Amino acid sequence: MKPVETSPLTRKLSAFVALSEIELGALERLHQRRRSFAAGSDMVHQGQSAQAAYILSAGWVCSYKLQPDGTRQIVDFQVPGDFLGLRSVLLRTSDHSFEPIVDVQAAEVLTSDLLEAFAQTPRLATAILWAASRDEAMVVEHLVGIGRRDAVARMAHFLLELGARLALVGMGSKEGFGCPLTQYHLADALGLSAVHVNRVLRQLREQGLVTFRDGHVTLHDYAGLVALADFDPAYLDQTGPLLT
Amino acid sequence: MKPVETSPLTRKLSAFVALSEIELGALERLHQRRRSFAAGSDMVHQGQSAQAAYILSAGWVCSYKLQPDGTRQIVDFQVPGDFLGLRSVLLRTSDHSFEPIVDVQAAEVLTSDLLEAFAQTPRLATAILWAASRDEAMVVEHLVGIGRRDAVARMAHFLLELGARLALVGMGSKEGFGCPLTQYHLADALGLSAVHVNRVLRQLREQGLVTFRDGHVTLHDYAGLVALADFDPAYLDQTGPLLT
Numbered sequence: 017m018k019p020v021e022t023s024p025l026t027r028k029l030s031a032f033v034a035l036s037e038i039e040l041g042a043l044e045r046l047h048q049r050r051r052s053f054a055a056g057s058d059m060v061h062q063g064q065s066a067q068a069a070y071i072l073s074a075g076w077v078c079s080y081k082l083q084p085d086g087t088r089q090i091v092d093f094q095v096p097g098d099f100l101g102l103r104s105v106l107l108r109t110s111d112h113s114f115e116p117i118v119d120v121q122a123a124e125v126l127t128s129d130l131l132e133a134f135a136q137t138p139r140l141a142t143a144i145l146w147a148a149s150r151d152e153a154m155v156v157e158h159l160v161g162i163g164r165r166d167a168v169a170r171m172a173h174f175l176l177e178l179g180a181r182l183a184l185v186g187m188g189s190k191e192g193f194g195c196p197l198t199q200y201h202l203a204d205a206l207g208l209s210a211v212h213v214n215r216v217l218r219q220l221r222e223q224g225l226v227t228f229r230d231g232h233v234t235l236h237d238y239a240g241l242v243a244l245a246d247f248d249p250a251y252l253d254q255t256g257p258l259l260t
Numbered sequence: 261m262k263p264v265e266t267s268p269l270t271r272k273l274s275a276f277v278a279l280s281e282i283e284l285g286a287l288e289r290l291h292q293r294r295r296s297f298a299a300g301s302d303m304v305h306q307g308q309s310a311q312a313a314y315i316l317s318a319g320w321v322c323s324y325k326l327q328p329d330g331t332r333q334i335v336d337f338q339v340p341g342d343f344l345g346l347r348s349v350l351l352r353t354s355d356h357s358f359e360p361i362v363d364v365q366a367a368e369v370l371t372s373d374l375l376e377a378f379a380q381t382p383r384l385a386t387a388i389l390w391a392a393s394r395d396e397a398m399v400v401e402h403l404v405g406i407g408r409r410d411a412v413a414r415m416a417h418f419l420l421e422l423g424a425r426l427a428l429v430g431m432g433s434k435e436g437f438g439c440p441l442t443q444y445h446l447a448d449a450l451g452l453s454a455v456h457v458n459r460v461l462r463q464l465r466e467q468g469l470v471t472f473r474d475g476h477v478t479l480h481d482y483a484g485l486v487a488l489a490d491f492d493p494a495y496l497d498q499t500g501p502l503l504t
Contacts, residue, residue, distance in 0.1 A: 081404050084490045089407040091400050103393040111397040111495040135382055138375065145389075149347040152396045153355040156335050159403045160325050163333040163451035207407035246328045251355040 023047055024097030024185040025071050029143040031184055031254050039140045042133045047071060049124040059114040059122070060101050068124050070100040075120030076196050080204065081112045090205035092154055093117070093178070093197070097185040102148050105130065118196050146253070153251040162207045165245075170206050171216045172245035175226060175233055177252070184254050192234040267291055268341030268429040269315050273387040275428055275498050283384045286377045291315060293368040303358040303366070304345050312368050314344040319364030320440050324448065325356045334449035336398055337361070337422070337441070341429040346392050349374065362440050390497070397495040406451045409489075414450050415460045416489035419470060419477055421496070428498050436478040 026043055029035060035043065051070070053059050059070065062081060077094040091112055094100050104110035105127045134141035154177065161170045178195065182188030199217075203210045220226045225241045227234045235241060270287055273279060279287065295314070297303050303314065306325060321338040335356055338344055348354035349371045378385035398421065405414045422439065426432030443461075447454045464470045469485045471478045479485060 081400065083404070083408050087408050089404040091403060103396055107390070107393050107397060107495070107497045111400060131382065131386070134385070138379055141378070142375070146351070149351050152347055152399065153351060155396065155399050155403060156325065156355060159335060159399060159406065160327070160333040162403065162406050164327050164331050251351070253351045 023071070023073055024095075025073075025099075025147075027185050028097040029140075029147060032146045033139060033143045035140065035143070039137045039143075042137045042140050046125050046129060046133060047073070047123040049126075051122055051124050053116045053120050053122065055116050055118050055120075057116070059116060060104060060110050062110060062113040068126050069102045069105045069130065070114075070122040070124055072096055072098050072100060073121045073123060075122075076117040077114050077120055078117055078201060078205075079112050079114050088204050089207070090201060092151065092158065093201075093205070095178075095181055095185065096187065098151070099125075099144070099147060102144075102151075117201065150251075150253055153253075157251055158205070167206070167208055167212060167216050168219055169245050170208075171202070171213070172220065172225070172241050173247055174202075174206060175228075175235070176241060176245055176247045176249075179233070179235065180249050180252050180254065184252075190235060190238045192232060194231055195228065195233045196231055267315070267317055268339075269317075269343075269391075271429050272341040273384075273391060276390045277383060277387045279384065279387070283381045283387075286381045286384055290369050290373060290377060291317070291367040293370075295366055295368050297360045297364050297366065299360050299362050299364075301360070303360060304348060304354050306354060306357045312370050313346045313349050313374065314358075314366040314368055316340055316342050316344060317365045317367060319366075320361040321358050321364055322361055322445060322449075323356050323358050332448050333451070334445060336395065336402065337445075337449070339422075339425055339429065340431065342395070343369075343388070343391060346388075346395075361445065394495075394497055397497070401495055402449070411450070411452055411456060411460050412463055413489050414452075415446070415457070416464065416469070416485050417491055418446075418450060419472075419479075420485055420489055420491045420493075423477070423479060424493050424496050424498065428496075434479060434482045436476060438475060439472065439477045440475055 026035070026040065059077065072094050074096055077100060078090050079092050079094065079100070080088045080090045082088050100114050100122065101110060157177065161173055165173060179188050179190070179193050182193045187193060199210045199213045202213045206213070217228055225237050225244065227236065270279070270284065303321065316338050318340055321344060322334050323336050323338065323344070324332045324334045326332045344358050344366065345354060401421065405417055409417060423432050423434070423437050426437045431437060443454045443457045446457045450457070452460070461472050469481050469488065471480065
């Protein structure tokens, strides 16, 4: 029997539950339909009737809603190990769009595959629901951020969240992480203008907290940033097997 | 065999899937542990380790996150037929609090009950996941509202969403609905001050669109309100069996 490859999703779910051989096998089978998508072209359109979800294995994606006036609100970013469009499988149309920020690799998961895996391996189902619940908790935090945090705390919180998510799949640490996002992505996610994003990043840099330059976020003062953002990572629920 | 009572949740899920006798029975069993909660005292605290979710059968609840500075962001309101804390069952702590706005009745659902029902009746599981997905789509809309809609469109969108949700459980129509929310609830949900909420409601009333008075929302001009808010109810996914 060939060893099961450790996909980012496997790595992430293992923070929640110790998966058995059978469950790992079922998870591997969900990765069978490998697809590539080029940066900039939507994988799923808002309003599209979606019969598939994706597991992102490499690259970054953003999920967003376009407003009638042409502005967009980025709801979240997806990094390796994240599901895209798990919700679209259940709702009859996708309630938002997914756009690759860089070239990405993903596994297509049909609704039928997912329901079959759920029926066969209830613990895997629970682990996937954990991941979905965690995604939802992040959207709640983004709502709180836009509704209640000032621009500097909002940015700091956002960068800390990204760092923690990436650390979970081995792509970041408390020192920093690679990050392909532009100031426009940050602006659309945080409800700020690109000019305001620049000003906020400059302020954080001048305070010696964080530098975002050339596709890399360097966290100079992790504790200081946590204090500034009042960052409590409990909602990410990844402190169990992983970080103790 | 005694006829199965039509709970608001049953009514809501029936918009998604025609439930069989067996599934209706499993759904009824989830309603066994009836509990009452008084207005104003939290049912679930942020940070609490929750081993139960609730199905709301009467009354209104709000879910919120408190910020360290004492402000709060209301994430959503729950009305009869809604689940509370479905996510807390999966995450190890609750990522937000639930407070009854009026005296409420709810059925307590233990994690074990839920997983057992999921294993026995996969279609019921899918229907409950549909409801959870719909809740999540609403949080996304609230994020878009706070991030991208002006105060008047945000309020109009919010009232239309509430009306559609209540219509699904027989508690509202395109003419209006009973609503126990105060200006403070609206302010905390929409990221506005109470003064701003008053001004926005006055503007909507003076434009002949909607009146919110004495616990009742009257929609004078449903189409006008839809146009103002650019309200597209597709994300509520309730146009299938119900509204065609």
